[in-house]
Amino acid sequence: MPPTWLLVLSWAALAAGFVSFAIVVADTYLRGHRQPVRVMEIVWPVTVLYIGPAAVRLYWNWGRPEVFARRRHDGQVRRPRRGLVVTRVSRCGAHCALGFVIAEVALYALRPDPAHSTLWVDYAGDYLAAVAIAVLFRYADAPGRSVTKIWQALSTVVRIELVTITAFEVALFAWLTLAHHAVLSEPPLRADSPVFWFMGQLGLIAGFVAAWPTASWQLGRRARPAGQRGDRVRRW
Template sequence: MGLVSSALIVVDTRVLGYRQPVKITEFVWPVTGLYLGPVAIAAYRRWARPQSPRWQQRHGRPPKRPRQIAILTGLCVCGAHCALGVILGEVVVSVSGIRIGGDTLWAGYISDYSGAVTVGVTFRYFASVRRGRQRMWDALVTVAKADLLAVTAFEIALFIWLAISRNVTAAEPSMDPTSPVFWFFIQIGLACGFVAAWPATAWLVRRGIKVAPRRGPDRTR
């Protein structure tokens, strides 16, 4: 369902022409669909699709967006960092066979968190209009200020769920990246992280530290 939901959002933006005014969101929403499935489609159609020029040409002015949508958008961006980070991290741990204390769980934690931060810095780097070292410095500062708190809350919830899955819920053979069961449990953990990161994201939005992505080369915080 996650894969289908993600594909449907891609088709809507790329094939049907409901392009988003902020290009980063065309990447964020399909990633959100990977772990929230039909819930992501419903949120996308309610809040993101009406922002596209094609929708506005057909239906006129989009509905007014409540303040909570800035929080939702920030959560989706944070979730995209963490979802891609956990995919990259778990694949790296599985392929390399890295273990800490004879287990892959802690190695996965470190790799997943590092992957989420790396993805976040990469997003911010390509969003910055500055060049060279200044561009990288902008990306690092923005991630530290606007993303790190929410990403940390997201990852803690994900890690707690993975520990429960590994030790209580699922048998050891199922908790392997080569098994679809493993990715199903990852999907649940990402949904838990999405909920856990809501208070931190709301606080960042209220303080003006994190703002909804806007049209423009350097307004994607």
């Protein structure tokens, strides 16, 4: 059994995430700060759920629509570069966090002996689930309903998000491997323990930090002239 101090710390970190989640949900739905892109109403609560109070500050500074958008003299909406990077990383991080939770719970439920897990199977499931959720979000974001939308959503994820998702997942998997083999090799980490989810939180935070340079580089690489940026902001 993990030491008592670690169990207490794990529960405290999880509780901080849920309180942060409640703050953002209340601000969105009770105070009326709705997002122009509806999937961001999933992205921000998920982001604060695994990062905690620090992500609430990010949301307050860059996530609320009225403080994110700044109007230029010609009346067009322009979003600061830092805000675009925060949005990109948060969105990719939400894909990875949801993929991690869904895949780990499913694998734990389906595995005959949860005590004997194979990390590479878990990691493959986490990564594939993250990419699938990214495609689903892009599909839901686009207008209309058609078969071609699936290909368009997949193409958009590959062009815009896949590199950032991969950087995020590599950092997450590196931390989880360290946690499994060095930090808490005995008893093994399992999805029915708060310590497992606390370690997952730390890994997701590491992924957020690792994905930031990649998202910033991609954003700079794909930047258009100033007059053409306004129509791209919504898609990010």
